[in-house]
Amino acid sequence: MFVLLIIFNNMANYTLNINNKKYKVEAEPDTPLLWVIRDKAGLKGTKFGCGAAHCGVCTVLFNGYPIKSCTISVAATTPETKITTIESTDYKNLKLVQDAWIKEQVPQCGYCQSGQVLSAVSLLNQNPKPSNADIDNAMTGVLCRCGTYPRVKKAIQTASQKLNG
């Protein structure tokens, strides 16, 4: 009996701009951006939770706006797409927000926190003086099983005061 084994090689080459650094990667077009960031670029600060757009722990910034990287394929990026992860060292207001996070002792287990921080940075870059309602609206995308929501809100207010001080 003959067994015919056909292997489909669907790999393609992509150039990604992550944290202002170019990464040339080979991946199948439908590979979620999350796995390219973690496994090809080696940036492990972006986490996997549900894989189905529910938890938000995979949140990164896509041209400055939070997206769930488990839901977007690598083929949806271009070399011009600016992808920002928690490892960025120079993204606008990321350090300021991280300092506020430390001041308010926000994290508990920490698993959701890269998504929380990046969502907060995006909010403050668009709206440096957010109201409580603005904060609530902007932060609905990332769930925290440890319930750090009050400290997340306090840290955003602290960062906002610093920004506007």
Ligand code: FES
């Ligand atoms: S892992 Fe992406 S939303 Fe949960």
Ligand code: FES
């Ligand atoms: S700090 Fe533990 S899930 Fe948010």
